[in-house]
Amino acid sequence: MADNMITVTVTDRDGMEHELMAPTDMAMNMMEVCKSYDLPVEGTCGGMALCASCHMYVLSDHELSELSEDEENMLDQAFFVKPNSRLGCQIKITEEVDGLKVALAPVSA
Numbered sequence: 001m002a003d004n005m006i007t008v009t010v011t012d013r014d015g016m017e018h019e020l021m022a023p024t025d026m027a028m029n030m031m032e033v034c035k036s037y038d039l040p041v042e043g044t045c046g047g048m049a050l051c052a053s054c055h056m057y058v059l060s061d062h063e064l065s066e067l068s069e070d071e072e073n074m075l076d077q078a079f080f081v082k083p084n085s086r087l088g089c090q091i092k093i094t095e096e097v098d099g100l101k102v103a104l105a106p107v108s109a
Contacts, residue, residue, distance in 0.1 A: 006098035010034055011059070013104050022093045030056065030102060031088035041104065047089035052078035054088035055105040062100050064091060080106050 004025040010018045010033075022033045031054035034041040042053030049070040055078050058064065064086065067075070071090045075081050085105065091097065 006093065006095060006100075008033065008093075008097065008100045008102070010037075010039060010056075011101075011103035012039055013106060024093055024095050026093075028093045029089050030054070030091040030093070030100075033093060034088060034104075039104065041088060043089060045089075049074055049087055049090055052087060055080075056086060056088050056091075056102045057082055057105060058084045058086055058091075058100070058102055060099060060101040062097050064097070078105070 004023055005021050006024055008020050008022050010020060012018060018037065018039065020033055020037050022028060029047060031041050031043045031047055035043055044053045045051040049068060052074045068090065071087050074087060075085050
């Protein structure tokens with residue numbers, strides 16, 4: 001495996017697990033990785049934390065960055081929010097998140 005690649009696992013809305021390779025040298029985030037694998041993540045705002053269409057649940061106990069005020073505000077308006085909810089666009093792909101496990105949140109009711 002290339003030095004600059006990590007593995008993340010995404011559970012889609014049908015309960016299927018997808019093991020994805022993600023580059024750490026392209027300043028990508030989880031929303032972009034999911035989209036690049038054609039997983040059903042909208043990312044309507046383009047990763048600016050202005051929508052909640054990349055809402056996901058963090059299943060592993062990785063140390064992630066604190067919620068920004070923008071991200072917190074968007075999650076306040078999202079459906080099906082849980083304590084482990086995050087916006088995929090705010091989870092940066094770095095070596096520290098190697099092995100990260102997330103699940104896509106259900107779409108709005």
